[in-house]
Amino acid sequence: MNHALSLRIEDTLNQAIFRVSDESVYDSNIPVECPLLEITLPGFGYAVQLNDTQISQGFSLNLTACDLEVQTENCGSDYKNLPDGIYIVKYSVSPNDKVYVEYNYLRVSRLMNKYQQILCDIDLSACDPRTEVAEKIKLLNQIKMYIDAAKAKVEVCHEPRKGMELYSYAKKLLNKFECKSCY
Numbered sequence: 001m002n003h004a005l006s007l008r009i010e011d012t013l014n015q016a017i018f019r020v021s022d023e024s025v026y027d028s029n030i031p032v033e034c035p036l037l038e039i040t041l042p043g044f045g046y047a048v049q050l051n052d053t054q055i056s057q058g059f060s061l062n063l064t065a066c067d068l069e070v071q072t073e074n075c076g077s078d079y080k081n082l083p084d085g086i087y088i089v090k091y092s093v094s095p096n097d098k099v100y101v102e103y104n105y106l107r108v109s110r111l112m113n114k115y116q117q118i119l120c121d122i123d124l125s126a127c128d129p130r131t132e133v134a135e136k137i138k139l140l141n142q143i144k145m146y147i148d149a150a151k152a153k154v155e156v157c158h159e160p161r162k163g164m165e166l167y168s169y170a171k172k173l174l175n176k177f178e179c180k181s182c183y
Helices: 109-121 131-155 160-178
Strands: 007-010 018-022 036-040 048-050 060-063 085-093 099-107
Touching: 007 085, 007 099, 018 036, 018 085, 085 160, 099 131, 099 160, 109 131, 109 160, 131 160
Parallel strands: none
Antiparallel strands: 007 018, 018 060, 036 048, 036 085, 085 099
8 A cells, every 4th residue: 555645625615725635545564754735826936845853744824914924024923814825735655656636626715705795795584584684685696606607617627727717707797896986
């Protein structure tokens, strides 16, 4: 048997946290050496690396902008929001060029926070909604489908460009809720 490397990258509404954990199954006959977690943020051409001084078998991390090197001041007291977009996450163990797993992960925390806030602002009651409210709910369901489709295109279908197009369209539709003259 060999190591079966696997990560869980969790969606979170906390815009300041990137959550990743090791869900690998390790062969007890093969040592786990030189673990390396590499995370490339959207728009960056290089990966932030976490090695065996920061991670070990079975790790569970809540990474901040400071951990991911996009914030350099007030670390530990001020938590900057991380961007939405495609994160490339690679985890490997020795020999690192042969034993690894890599994911494209579409972070949608900011978008989902906006979506949730719009749901909070809609005047719903425990009965059939008025026509105006029903139309908003229908559009919100459509937007949620676009967000889910964007994640699927990036994470499952390996079509990052198409996924980002869907993400941008969902964002555009959500922005219409903030525009009072758009209806």
